Amino acid sequence: MSIRIIGTGSALPERCVTNDDLAKLMDTSDEWIRERTGIGSRYLSTGETVAYLAGKACERALENAGKEAEEVELLLAATCSPEMALPCTACQIQAQIGAGGAAAFDLNAACAGFLFALHTAYAYIEAGIYKNALIVGAEVLSKLMDWTDRGTCILFGDGAGAVFVEKCGESGILGFSQHSDGARGGVLSCAARGLHNPYFKDASEGGFVRMDGREVFAFAVRQVPAAISEALEKARLRPEDVDLYVLHQANKRIIEGIAKRLGVGPEKFPINLDRVGNTSSAAIPLLLDELNGAGRLRRGMTVALSGFGAGLTYGACVLKW
Numbered sequence: 442m443s444i445r446i447i448g449t450g451s452a453l454p455e456r457c458v459t460n461d462d463l464a465k466l467m468d469t470s471d472e473w474i475r476e477r478t479g480i481g482s483r484y485l486s487t488g489e490t491v492a493y494l495a496g497k498a499c500e501r502a503l504e505n506a507g508k509e510a511e512e513v514e515l516l517l518a519a520t521c522s523p524e525m526a527l528p529c530t531a532c533q534i535q536a537q538i539g540a541g542g543a544a545a546f547d548l549n550a551a552c553a554g555f556l557f558a559l560h561t562a563y564a565y566i567e568a569g570i571y572k573n574a575l576i577v578g579a580e581v582l583s584k585l586m587d588w589t590d591r592g593t594c595i596l597f598g599d600g601a602g603a604v605f606v607e608k609c610g611e612s613g614i615l616g617f618s619q620h621s622d623g624a625r626g627g628v629l630s631c632a633a634r635g636l637h638n639p640y641f642k643d644a645s646e647g648g649f650v651r652m653d654g655r656e657v658f659a660f661a662v663r664q665v666p667a668a669i670s671e672a673l674e675k676a677r678l679r680p681e682d683v684d685l686y687v688l689h690q691a692n693k694r695i696i697e698g699i700a701k702r703l704g705v706g707p708e709k710f711p712i713n714l715d716r717v718g719n720t721s722s723a724a725i726p727l728l729l730d731e732l733n734g735a736g737r738l739r740r741g742m743t744v745a746l747s748g749f750g751a752g753l754t755y756g757a758c759v760l761k762w
């Protein structure tokens with residue numbers, strides 16, 4: 442038994458912000474951002490919430506799969522930028538789309554969140570607990586950015602991507618890996634609201650994303666190829682057997698570095714970060730939906746997904762489309 446992705450969907454805010462737009466707000470340039478990251482523009486919320494974008498992406502994934510919301514048994518939302526601490530984003534989506542029969546909860550593994558959620562759904566379905574799952578990665582990270590820190594705020598975009606998966610008889614997921622390295626969590630962090638109770642008062646209202654970009658870069662180029670190799674080994678496949686590598690879209694140079702380490706040509710590594718930036722947990726399903734819509738994902742293809750981010754968290758999944 443395994444699972445197969447049978448539908449994809451995505452949603453972006455309306456407002457597209459180019460590098461030139463940002464250069465009007467801070468000391469940066471289109472040339473610097475493109476050269477160092479590959480990013481040309483990103484979409485930023487002007488009111489769209491994580492739950493709204495996630496709900497839209499979920500509706501589109503269900504439509505693409507030819508399924509009704511009432512059929513969903515498990516609804517997992519991966520996000521690190523929810524509007525509400527309670528109820529969780531997955532429950533808000535459930536109400537929005539009418540998936541009343543689903544068990545719904547959130548999962549936060551930052552930019553690896555969608556991948557970890559996919560593995561969670563796989564485990565539930567493989568165990569026979571549920572037959573299908575709707576999995577969404579959604580972020581409005583722009584609210585967590587320090588817009589005076591040009592080293593981080595230029596990287597991220599808002600958006601959502603979703604997939605519908607269901608039990609399948611043949612091989613779907615061929616191998617996966619997932620890891621966390623909490624001891625190195627300080628290189629990419631964001632503080633939540635401080636402690637405030639009758640016995641202790643911490644006035645902190647929460648912080649902004651802080652990042653050591655060089656450390657994160659080095660971590661990604663080293664650990665992601667290792668995580669992909671581990672998943673490939675479990676699948677008894679070689680890097681060249683994979684038709685498409687759908688990686689977390691953080692930086693074009695990171696993706697090129699990973700391709701080089703795996704010894705695979707860059708043409709197998711589709712990119713959309715030039716248009717949408719780094720959308721954290723939404724990045725992988727957003728790109729999957731674009732590829733699906735463009736007819737670049739055909740049944741029987743071998744696809745490798747890989748995500749990495751704050752935590753530090755990282756992993757990979759090799760599957761038959």
Ligand code: UT7
Pocket residue numbers: 468469470473474477478552591592593595596652653654655657658691692719721749750751
């Ligand atoms: O999902 C995971 C999320 N995290 C990541 O993807 C981060 C991975 N890391 C990176 O992508 C890169 O480290 C960055 C793109 C963030 C930065 O590139 P870098 O080559 O590591 O640059 P740097 O931070 O070492 O900065 C080099 C110079 C500095 O100026 P000086 O000190 O050399 O004069 C920065 O102040 O570039 C300057 N700089 C900028 N200049 C123009 C930093 N940000 C900007 C900017 N525009 N936006």
